[in-house]
Amino acid sequence: MVAVVFFREWQDRVPGESRSLARARDLANELGLLDVDLPLIVVVGSKGKGTCATYASATLAAAGLRVCTVTSPGLRGDRDRIRLNGRSVSESELASLAERLDKAIGVLPPRSDGYLAPTGLFTLAGVLHARTEGADALVLEAGMGGRGDEVSLFSPATVAITPIFGEHLGKLGDTPAEIATEKSGVIKPSTRAVVSAAQTPDVAEALDRAYDGIEYAPSTGLGDDLLPAGLGRANAEVGCAAALALLGERPAALEAMLRTVRLPGRLSWHRIPGAQVLADCAINRAGVAVALETARERWGGIDHAFVCLPDHKDLDGAIAELGDLPVTFVRLPFERLSFEHPLPPAWKVLDAVDLTPGLIAGQGRHVVALGTVYFISAVLNAINADTERLFVL
Incomplete structure (x- = not known):
């Protein structure tokens, strides 16, 4: 209804x-x-x-x-x-x-x-x-x-x-x-x-x-x-x-x-069995660079990145910042979005529906998820993140 x-x-x-x-x-x-x-x-x-x-x-x-x-x-x-x-x-x-x-x-x-x-x-x-x-x-x-x-x-x-x-x-x-x-x-x-x-x-x-x-x-x-x-x-x-x-x-x-404000999906940190995840709605090179720098400052290194940027976003900029990091590119099931941009040959590709905590944790202890708000929503759902309250009275 x-x-x-x-x-x-x-x-x-x-x-x-x-x-x-x-x-x-x-x-x-x-x-x-x-x-x-x-x-x-x-x-x-x-x-x-x-x-x-x-x-x-x-x-x-x-x-x-x-x-x-x-x-x-x-x-x-x-x-x-x-x-x-x-x-x-x-x-x-x-x-x-x-x-x-x-x-x-x-x-x-x-x-x-x-x-x-x-x-x-x-x-x-x-x-x-x-x-x-x-x-x-x-x-x-x-x-x-x-x-x-x-x-x-x-x-x-x-x-x-x-x-x-x-x-x-x-x-x-x-x-x-x-x-x-x-x-x-x-x-x-x-x-x-x-x-x-x-x-x-x-x-x-x-x-x-x-x-x-x-x-x-x-x-x-x-x-x-x-x-x-x-x-x-x-x-x-x-x-x-x-x-x-x-x-x-x-x-x-x-x-x-x-001091009580929390912003899930905006440089937010999450723990799942076997891994820690940094989730951020970065859609251009500058945003990806900040997210990667933030992750490295806390962890020292990054094991894997999940990325979702349709063709009209700054995928070239993201590719440049991600460099030789292991990456899985994720596609969303929306007809209005195109995912035809050429990807680095080393990148894996999967559909958002296949995201699970086990799959994410299987890529390493320190994982970043970067991309559109709809993708980050899929990640937050997959890891069962708490989004009930954004601040507390």
Whole structure:
């Protein structure tokens, strides 16, 4: 029932059909969500949005607020997309939300201008959950876009922007600057603050045209021990800064709260019988380099790497960084993804469905898993990683 509701119209789409923001607006109106009056942070960007949203949510929770957070995709499953105070919704809560969405969809006219996108439906379900549970604040991570994303149906008090680069060229724009313009469409006249990671000059110029007074590369004064390692640190700080801008003051419990944050799949460490695993959603050369360096600093060496990068990611950069490491390349079972790029002849190849703890541990004591968020989700599922709570009150 749950999967059917959220993915039905997307699965039934016809060639050339696109998501319908107008249909999503009609659904939100039917559910009474367009007038939800909660302090809202919207997170947009090309990479690191989940980290940013998590740290923004933890900062708000440190102030004593009950925070509903929507991220995409889930770490291990769809329950992880919607959280209250860092905890995933339960199966019964998600089923109830799906039932209420399904009933409202049934009232809408037959679709004629596009389908309801899964990420958009989870966004609406999250807002519905926030209202049902009496949440004090909302943090919504945009899907791929900004102006064309369902988060744009709402008016954020604060917008957080992670680095914007050439991800989704040809879909959101033909240049990073055009992509930035599209993503900045979530900024509304009522938005009081916009906080951004450092951007390239062309992207910053596009963002500045959308909002005067953006704070770039904010410095919160938080120590390195309170923020994640690697490339995620800047995104975490953007999230904290966006939440502090909304709150207007620093919560006394902030440091204690941030010490509890866990980010599975973002330079996260896991133990399984016979091996230790470092899992990271690295999709380009820089990310792979940081992950490998982090692993070597802790272990001294790496026995094996599992890698999953479809053709539109920076596989050449990953190959260069991995060098002569033993590698198993993993393919995902999604028709929309192509895995035709030539691989080094020494690399093994397998399908994600074949991942098991025994297979992973069989490659050595120290193993890294690098690639898309969907691949890392498969790894987290295979090793039964705990993704129930991202921070603890």
